Amino acid sequence: MLQLNYIREKKEEAIERLAIKNFDARPVLEQVLELDNERRRTQNELDSLLNEANIIAKQVGELYKQGKRAEADELKNKSVAVKESSGKLAEQFKQIEEQQQQLLVQVPNTPSFKVPKGKTAADNENVYQEGEIPKLPAGSKPHWELAAQYDLIDFELGVKLTGAGFPVYKGKAARLQRALINFFLDRATASGYLEIQPPIMVNEASGYGTGQLPDKEGQMYHATIDNLYMIPTAEVPITNIYRDVILKADQLPVKNCGYTPCFRREAGSYGKDVRGLNRLHQFDKVEIVQIAHPDKSYETLEEMRTYVAGLMRDLELPFRILKLCGGDMSFASALTYDFEAFSAAQEKWLEVSSVSNFETFQSNRLKLRFRGADNKTQLAHTLNGSALALPRIVASLLENNQTPEGIKIPKVLVPYTGFSAIN
RNA sequence: GGAGAAAUGGCAGAGCGGUCUAAUGCGGCAGUCUUGAAAACUGUUGUGGGUAACACCACCGGGGGUUCGAAUCCCUCUUUCUCCGCCA
Numbered sequence: 001m002l003q004l005n006y007i008r009e010k011k012e013e014a015i016e017r018l019a020i021k022n023f024d025a026r027p028v029l030e031q032v033l034e035l036d037n038e039r040r041r042t043q044n045e046l047d048s049l050l051n052e053a054n055i056i057a058k059q060v061g062e063l064y065k066q067g068k069r070a071e072a073d074e075l076k077n078k079s080v081a082v083k084e085s086s087g088k089l090a091e092q093f094k095q096i097e098e099q100q101q102q103l104l105v106q107v108p109n110t111p112s113f114k115v116p117k118g119k120t121a122a123d124n125e126n127v128y129q130e131g132e133i134p135k136l137p138a139g140s141k142p143h144w145e146l147a148a149q150y151d152l153i154d155f156e157l158g159v160k161l162t163g164a165g166f167p168v169y170k171g172k173a174a175r176l177q178r179a180l181i182n183f184f185l186d187r188a189t190a191s192g193y194l195e196i197q198p199p200i201m202v203n204e205a206s207g208y209g210t211g212q213l214p215d216k217e218g219q220m221y222h223a224t225i226d227n228l229y230m231i232p233t234a235e236v237p238i239t240n241i242y243r244d245v246i247l248k249a250d251q252l253p254v255k256n257c258g259y260t261p262c263f264r265r266e267a268g269s270y271g272k273d274v275r276g277l278n279r280l281h282q283f284d285k286v287e288i289v290q291i292a293h294p295d296k297s298y299e300t301l302e303e304m305r306t307y308v309a310g311l312m313r314d315l316e317l318p319f320r321i322l323k324l325c326g327g328d329m330s331f332a333s334a335l336t337y338d339f340e341a342f343s344a345a346q347e348k349w350l351e352v353s354s355v356s357n358f359e360t361f362q363s364n365r366l367k368l369r370f371r372g373a374d375n376k377t378q379l380a381h382t383l384n385g386s387a388l389a390l391p392r393i394v395a396s397l398l399e400n401n402q403t404p405e406g407i408k409i410p411k412v413l414v415p416y417t418g419f420s421a422i423n
Numbered sequence: 424g425g426a427g428a429a430a431u432g433g434c435a436g437a438g439c440g441g442u443c444u445a446a447u448g449c450g451g452c453a454g455u456c457u458u459g460a461a462a463a464c465u466g467u468u469g470u471g472g473g474u475a476a477c478a479c480c481a482c483c484g485g486g487g488g489u490u491c492g493a494a495u496c497c498c499u500c501u502u503u504c505u506c507c508g509c510c511a
Contacts, residue, residue, distance in 0.1 A: 044479090044480095047473070051478090051479055051480070053491080054480090056492090057441075057490095057492040058442090058492080061491085062441085072491080073491090075491070076490095076491045077491085377470080
């Protein structure tokens, strides 16, 4: 959620920035400001009524103590009248606040001025590419065929147990998953991230804190009996650790990481994009989260980008980094880099990581603050990134490393898998 | 799941209808003393809204109610503790 102060002080800048996301903010923001004036006017009026009521109540107490019952009763009547009007005003005030809140949550985060304009994924800016695009010999197979050939991943069995999009990993595939998770966690902790094992179901307040609720409710699995949500990413519980927290400046940056399964309903996506491991309802991911000082958050974003690039390099996967254009960015992000691995048999770039700076958009909702040099509290910046999401990494590894003798495992993973080939 | 007790400022803990703008202790910060530190002493120390700045307003787990007045009474939800039952 955008900060009111920011809208108040830099409305034109906000409008300009939101235009990068193709969002026409002027009508909404002007309405918000109008309501804001009304809110403050109402509050002033309400406060002075409450003040009056407080004073009367004290006087009544005094009079009773002095035994002046008649005078006290008279004052009581006056107080009832004051209370009646303050009650009405309080109701009005609440309505204004709610209305304002309702408008504010509809406004996406202001993108950084570094974000390229554009409408679709085609307008994303390719900022970096590394690794050779493999040319596979004729007869090479996509990962779902390899998965069947080596009895690695059973999609039909997942359908039997749960439904489409819940695959069963077996044998060396299960071991490969475990190896990747451990590799990613070891790397993250070596880079100073504190490993967290969070709950994978969260309550409503947490869903709201990171922005999944109220808007993207349909994307999460919802256990209605207990009103809990299956997390779509570890970002949700890990970032919410800091909900309603005031950090000390010297605690920044906070660096946390965690492995969790992730659950996404992905309602309405079908077709060949969802083939095999390309899009699942349940998948594994290691997430990195940072809470940074506002002056440092873009440095932090670059640090995270460099970190993720290192993982891709070590997995020997050809990859590219896209700076997402305004139209393709998420609602909450101010700047996002997507990492895509080239999956050689599908001859497709697959998104394997998304690294974003949310600036104060999440922390405003979370009330995540720190005490600055002036000893005043201010909102911190939050950032997160996948490091990495497993399924598409597995898809690319299987496809790119296939040989007539089997599938080669990248050197860096062998200590974790205990085998160097799947055959 | 059943029965009982409880939830107060960074922490501990008082407060049981009106000087609560919440006692006291610990911790934090600033100062005095000291070459420096410790100890001691003095002062200060919640969050948010509001204001040009003050004033002022709200907040004692969440929500609602009673009352002129609620941390204090009532209802409800959540959480924690104790006992019982079940159990990885």
